[in-house]
Amino acid sequence: MPDTTYTADEMMTVTASRHLADGAVCFVGIGLPSEAANLARLTHAPNLVLIYESGTIGTRPLTLPLSIGDDELAMTALSVVSVPEIFAYWLQAGRIDVGFLSAAQIDRFGNLNSTVIGPYERPQVRLPGAGGAPEIAAAAGQVLVMLRQKKRMFVGTVDFVTSVGFGRDGTGRPASWGAGPTAVITDLGILRPDPATHELTLTAVHPGVEVEQVRNETDWNLRVAPEVEVTEQPTTDELVVLRELKQRTEEAHRR
Amino acid sequence: MPDTTYTADEMMTVTASRHLADGAVCFVGIGLPSEAANLARLTHAPNLVLIYESGTIGTRPLTLPLSIGDDELAMTALSVVSVPEIFAYWLQAGRIDVGFLSAAQIDRFGNLNSTVIGPYERPQVRLPGAGGAPEIAAAAGQVLVMLRQKKRMFVGTVDFVTSVGFGRDGTGRPASWGAGPTAVITDLGILRPDPATHELTLTAVHPGVEVEQVRNETDWNLRVAPEVEVTEQPTTDELVVLRELKQRTEEAHRR
C-alpha cells in the first residue's frame, strides 16, 4: 500500500534499494548508498551481501554506520579481512555484483568527481578524494550512483575524473570492465545510459516530478527517453523500516 | 663437560645448533635443520624465533615435526599465517636472519640441488624439488647448510641449480642478496666459503676426523684452510636434550 507522505530523499533511497536483488554482492559506500543498501537488506533482499571497504564481509548492521569502519560493521560481519585483501581478493577479482557510489559531480557520461572543484593545483574546493571509488567503478558488475539532482552537481564535464563512467566522450570504458553505471538514482528520478552513446538519459521520474524540473537541475541539455516512466511510491512497509533504521541510527550517533 | 660417546650425526647437529644465536629469526627446513634449530632453542638459544614455511611463526614444538605442517607447529606457534604471506611478508621482505637448508647435492660454490640427478628431461633420479629453498637461499641474512659428507653429494658441479650459493663460477651472487651460505656443516666438519673466491674451504673438522677423510668424501679437489680447527665435542647437556627430543619425537611419530 503506497504511503503518500514521504520526502524526496526517502523516495530516492527506496528507489535505489529496489535496484538491489536478493543475494547480490554489494560494495557499499558511506551515506546514501549505505542507507539504501541496508533498507534493501531489511525489506525485500534479506540475503543481500554487504561489503564495506574497511574489510567487513557479509555485515548486517542494526544501525547505519557513521563511518565506513564502525564497530557495528565489524561485530555483525561474517568475516573481517585486511584492507589490502578487500581490494585485491574481493573487489579487483570481480566478486562484486553491484558497486554503490555517490559523488560531488557527475557528467553526462556518468563520470564521477569526488576530488576537486576547480583546477587540481589550485582548487576552489578540495573534496575528500577517491577512496575506493575508482576501482569500484571499474570492477563491479554494475554501478549504481545515488545523488541529489542539483545543477551544480550534474555538469556537462566534471572538473576531475575520479571514477570512470563511460569516459569523457562516452567511449572510454574498456569492454573488459564491469558494465559501469546502469542507473543514476536521484531525488527527482532515474537516469540511465543510452545503450548506444552511453549518454545519461532520463528514463523515469518520481511521482509528482515534472521532466522540466529534472532538466532545470541538469547543467547540460538532458536527453529524455521517449516514454518516461513514473517510479512506484514507497510502500508503508518500506517507509516504516527506513524511518526506524534512521531513528535507531540517530540515537546511536547521539551517544 | 664433554661427552665422548656420541655419533657423527649428533656431532653435526650440535655443531649446527651452536651456529644459531639467541634471538635470531630462523627459517627452518624439515629434517636435520629442524633438529638442530630446536636443539639450539632448547639449550643456549631459548629466544630463537623459528619460522616454518607452512606459515607458523615463533613456534616452539615439544617434538620434532615429521612434516613441515604438523599440528605441533601450529599449536605451539605465536601466530600462523597463510603460505603466500609467509613467503612475501616474512621471507622476501628480508626478515629472516638465518635460512637453514639441506639438499641432495652441493657444489664447490655452495649451490644446492634438490631437483634431479641426471638431465632434467630424463632424470636418473627425480628428487622432490625446490620447495621454499631458492628464495630462502636468496633472501635470508645468511644460509646454513647441513648435510652428511658423501662423495656423491659433494660434487664439482651440481646437475641442477635449485638454490644459488655463489653461482656456477663463484661470482653469481648479487650483492643485494643476503650473505649466502656461510657454513656447510657436515658429519665430518665445517666448510666455509673463501672470502675472495667463495670456494667452499674446509675450516674445521670434528674431533677425531682426519682432513683426508673429508677430502675422500668430496668429489672435487677440496681446499683446506691453513689452520684447520677442531670443533668442540658435544656437552652432556646438549646430548641429553637432543636425545630426549629425538625420543619424544619417535614416540609421537609411532602413534
Added chain:
Amino acid sequence: MAPPGAGRGSEVGSVWHTDAVLAQFTTLREAVADLIGDGDTVAMEGFTHLIPFAAGHEVIRQEKRDLVVSRLTPDVIYDQMIGAGCVRKVIFSWGGNPGVGSLHRLRDAVENGYPHPIEIEEHSHAGMAARYAAGAAGLPFGVLRAYAGTDLAAHTSTIRTLACPFTGEELAAVAALSPDVAVIHAQQADRAGNIGMWGITGVQKEAVLGARRSIVTVEEVVEELVPLGSNFVVLPSWTVTAVAHVPHGCHPSYALGFSTRDNRFYVEWDEISRDRATFDEWIDQYVNGVDDHAGYLRMVGESRFEPGHLRDG
C-alpha cells in the same frame, strides 16, 4: 584472463540478477561427478594439514582422466591419483613424502612413464603461492623476488621476468594460477554453507577464490561459525560451489581440533607405493573396493586415529 565483473550476471528490468549463489550441500560423490571433468585443471590443496584425501579417492573411484593437478606439495594424495592413472600433468613445487622420502608413483611416472608419461610444471613454493594469490586477486600474474640464478626458469614457461617501473630492478613474474576446480577440506561449515578453517591454511583461500568452481569437504556442520584459534579463515558460502560433510575426509592428513596426522600411514605408504603391484592392490582394496569415505575409514580402522583428538563428526 577473465575480465573483472564480466559475464557474472545479467540485468533484467531494473534488477541485477546475480550468479553469486550460495554453496550447495551435496554428497562428495555428486560433487566430484558434477564439478570435475576429464581434462580439468584441479587444485586439491592443503599444506600437510587438511589435505582433501576423501575427494582424491572419489576422483580415482570415478576414473577421472587427463587431469592437470596443481599443489605446492603433491604429497601422497597426488601419488595415489598419478598411480591410478588420473593425471596428465602435475604443477608443483615440492613432490616428496614429507619426512619419509620419495613419492614413488610420481617418480615412476616421471622417470619411467608408468602408468603413462606425465608432464610436469615446476616452481618454488614462493612462486606457486604468488600464482595462486594472483589468481585470487584477478590479476594475470604475480611479482616476486625469486628464481634468479636457478635453473628453474629455463624449464618453466610460466616464469618470466619484468622490470620495476620505478627502480628498474629485474624481478620474477609468474602466471596466475586459476584452476577450473579447487578442492579443499575444512573444519567447519555453517548451515548456510559458509566455511571456517583454522591452523595452517596454506594457499586454500587463494585456491578457492581463484577457481571457477570449488568443492569443500568439512569435518562438521555447525549452526554458526565462531572464530577460534590463530588464523581463523572464512570463505563465504557464495564463494563456494559445493559442500560435503565428510568426517575425517583428510585422513591420513589431519584436521586441527579433530584428529592428528597419521604419521604411521605416511611411513607405510613408502612401502605400499614402492611396488606397482602393491600399490594397485591398495587402491583396489581401500579406494575402489569401498563405496565412499565411510567405507575407507572402516577399512583403515578407527584404531588409526588418535582417540583423544577425535570428536564425532
Added chain:
Amino acid sequence: MAPPGAGRGSEVGSVWHTDAVLAQFTTLREAVADLIGDGDTVAMEGFTHLIPFAAGHEVIRQEKRDLVVSRLTPDVIYDQMIGAGCVRKVIFSWGGNPGVGSLHRLRDAVENGYPHPIEIEEHSHAGMAARYAAGAAGLPFGVLRAYAGTDLAAHTSTIRTLACPFTGEELAAVAALSPDVAVIHAQQADRAGNIGMWGITGVQKEAVLGARRSIVTVEEVVEELVPLGSNFVVLPSWTVTAVAHVPHGCHPSYALGFSTRDNRFYVEWDEISRDRATFDEWIDQYVNGVDDHAGYLRMVGESRFEPGHLRDG
C-alpha cells in the same frame, strides 16, 4: 629499495648477531622523542578503528616539523597535525571527516596554504593498500588493476603502468610505501611485546612490517595473547620497535572490545576545526595544555566514553 637481508646483522666468529631485537616497553613521550624525527615519513594508520590519536597529540606536543604523513583516510588525526603545523606533505586516498564532511584544516592548508602550504600525493584506497603491501613484502612496487581512465595518474608520480609479461594487459604499478616510522594503536601487547589486534585492522600490519621503525600504543598488557574474534592479527615483538601502554589511546576513534567510537566528537570537530582561532584554542587546551594522554582524557571527561564498553586499561 633495501635489498633483502642486507645490513641487518653481522657475523662475529661463527655466530650470527641479529638486529631482530624485541620491542621495548616505554612511554609514548619517549617513543615519539626517540623514534620520530623532523622530516620523517610517518604512517599513523587505522581505518576508523584503532586510530593512534594519543601518538598524534604527542607529535604535536613535541612540535615535530616537516613530516611526510601517509594514511588512507587522513581523518581528524592528520587534520590536527596539519593545523598544528607538523606536516609538510600528505600521502592519502580519502581526506574527509567520515560521515560528517570536510577536514577543514587539511582544506585550509591545500586551498589557502595555512598555516603553511602543504604538498599532497593522492591515490585511491586500492592503490595505497597495494603500496603498503609492497612495502611489507620488500618489493619496490605493487601491481593492481586501477586508475585507468581517471585523472589521478596524471597528478601522482608514484603511479605508472606496466604490461603483463604473459598477456600484455596494461596494469597500474604503484611505488612501495615504506615509512620511516609506522605508528598504530592495538588492543593488546603481551609482556614480551607481541602485539594482538582484532576487528577492522586496515593496513596496520603492512604499515608496521614495511616501516623502518614502529611505535605501538596498546589498550592493555596481558600475560599471553589469546586469539579471539574475527581477524585476529599478531605482530611479533621483534617486528616492533617500541610499545607504550596508553589506555583509550585512540579516542575519539574506538578499540573493539574496549570502547565505542565517539561519534559526537567527530560531529563537534566540524565546528572546532572550521575556524582557525577555535582550532588553536582546542589544541592549546586539549593537547598542549596537558602533559600526556591521561591529561587529555581527564579534559575530555570520562563521560565521553560508552561506559558499558569500557574495561580498566
